[in-house]
Amino acid sequence: MTARTARAVDVPVAGGVLRVGVWDAAPDAPTILAVHGVTSSHLAWQLLAEELPGVRIVAPDLRGRGQSNAVAGPAGMAAHADDLAAVCAHLDIAPALVVAHSMGAFVAVVFAHRHPALVRRLLLVDGGLPLSAPADLSPDELVAAILGPTAARLSMRFADTAAYLRFWRDHPAFAADWSPELEDYLVYDLVPVADGGAALRPATSYATTVEDTVDMNTRPTVTEALDDLAVPTVLVTVPRGLQNETPGLYPPAHLAALLARYPAVEHVAWPEFNHYTVVLSRRGAARLAELVTAQLSLSVA
Structure with missing residues (x-):
């Protein structure tokens, strides 16, 4: 891998x-636009960037996350998609490929629908097609059902960065995949609490997380975009979820029904990863880099 640093x-x-x-x-x-997940940041793509030294990677902190957590106004997939269009306009880019993980994959699908001139190909990583979400839940219940401890963490407070890293060290998803890049990614997520105390909190807005989760699971924004999907699209799924549990976000029967509904989506399954390590581990980034390279070659063919 080649050491690389993102400029802000x-x-x-x-x-x-x-x-x-x-x-x-x-x-x-070539330029790829990389879109992170629901409580993540642009640093989710650091390992991929190191695997692809000959590729320009543009990756925003989505509104409500990272150092974009002060952006005001409504969120939801359409708002994020329009933000991506603003990024492309500001940097004067037309990406050869959009790579998106988890909730970012839902954003990418809507981005292709709302701004088709900016999207040539989509690579969706364990997200983007409807989840098997429980019905008739309140917004908070829906977030808890889908995200579990990932959402609960957003209300926690930590004395310092070491305490936050100790919290993540116990996470089952990363038992075999800890790295200095992962530590940098985790620490980037921390901001001081609003009352000026010594404690730190995750930067991700819980309110924005709720709004996004409700939008992508209960409103027609995503399904309308999928029904109109007109660009080559690859979906990568993994068998284990946010806690390294099985099944993951796409249980086999549910996934089979989705692929039947959206036959134009090319599907590949990577059994060796969970929802996090498919992007946030060295081995996941290396596997993903191979697929990105293949997709880029098709984009310029």
Whole structure:
């Protein structure tokens, strides 16, 4: 792998300023737009960037996350999709490929629907097709059912970065995949509590997480975009979920029904990963880099 550092770019969007990480490459290098998950940040793509030294990677902190957590106004898949369009306009890019993980994959599908001129191909990583979400739940119950401890963490407070890293060290998803890059990614998520105390909290807005989870699971935004999907799309699924549990986000019967409904989506299954390690581990990033390279070759063919 090649060590790379993202430079920070601030992009004006409705309600504030979006922080964007850009891993630069040669002027003639292909550009991918990378979209992170529901409580994540642009640093989710650090390992992938190191696996792809000849590729320019543009990755925003979505509104309500990372250093974009102060962006005001409504969220939801359409708002995030429009933010991606603003990023492309600000940086004057037309990405050869959109790579998106988890909730970011739902954003990417809606981005392709709302801004088709900016999307040539989609690579969706364990997200983007409807989840098997329980019906008739309140917004908080829906978030708890889908995200569980991932959402509960957003209300927690930590004395310092070491305490936060100890919390994550016990997480079953990363038992075999801890790395310095993962630590950097986790620490980036921390901000001081609003009352000026010494404690730290995750940067991700719980309210925005609820709004996004409700939108992508109960409203027609995503299904309408999928029904109109007109670009080559690959979906990667993994068998284990956010807690390394089985089944993952896409139980086999549910996934089979989705692939029958959306036959144009090309599906690949990677049995060796969970929902996090497919992006946030060295082995996941290496496997993903191979697929990105293949998709880029098709994009320019």
